[in-house]
Amino acid sequence: MPELPEVETVVRDLRPLVVGQRVEAIWVGRKKLRRTWQRAWTASILGTTVEAVRRRGKWIVIALNSGGRIVVHLGMTGQLTVKPSNEPRPTHTHVVFGLASDVQLRFRDARRFGSVEWFPDEETVHAYLARKLGPEPTDLDAAEFRQSIRRTGRALKAVLLDQAVVAGVGNIYADESLHRAGLHPERCGVTVTDTEADRLREAMATVVAEAIEHRGSTIRDYVGGAGQRGGYQTRFRVYGRGGEGCRACGAAIEVIRVAGRSSHFCPACQPADTREERATTARGQSRIIHRPTAPEPRRT
DNA sequence: CCGACGTCCTGCTAGC
């Protein structure tokens, strides 16, 4: 599933292929995506030229010389690739932009959790994304991150998946970061020390940077902007390695459900906080029922 | 107001 490193790889791949290209044709399929394509968007985009391709969190922003912006989210199975126009269109292709040099920018998404939409200007896109997203992992302020963690009773895993806390981290890199930081995914936010929070912030930055170097991770569907698979999946320390040995200590990696997501961790490197009490819900998910430290009083 | 949970969607896999 595309997270920050995969989206960054797509953006880097697309940049030399689409910047400077004119959008000469647009085709939109009938199947509904997360956002419904508006007829007016086609007219607004046709004839404009791509000026830049950027990423913010897991979102891709394609800047046009008209000031308009095409904004893409890959969801679970989305692919945004440049292919020769004469190459057959694979199934689940939903949007195609015909570019000047006989190539097409194609959006393909089997599960249709992704989206393609248009905004009239940079300010509107900025407001749209700023409402949802916190800082990038590399821009995360130490004090701010400590506070984000400590002001909540949620499990650390849930905090990392919250795009308003840190943008771009998903299930894979949350698990990998927690392992590097030696923190249990269910660890309750309020009990996390400054040192632990700092370790987690640094672990996230490291994991994400390493994954980008390896062009992201391909579990099943993910491909880069020219259709190539990623290479980081062979370096996972915990994700998808349930039952296998921890690369650090050899203990068997465990899989549990936290915040509605599968969570992989090493019980030896990432010990549970024994001061916490938990109960298991009917659906097999564990809930913290007692916290060792009371949350700070909420300010009004 | 925070947090938990249901919903969307289809391809693949485990299990019979």
Next chain:
DNA sequence: TGCTAGCAGGACGTCG
């Protein structure tokens, strides 16, 4: 071998 139930999860709406 062939079928099917269940699982995978990012964003977001809803509900307690």
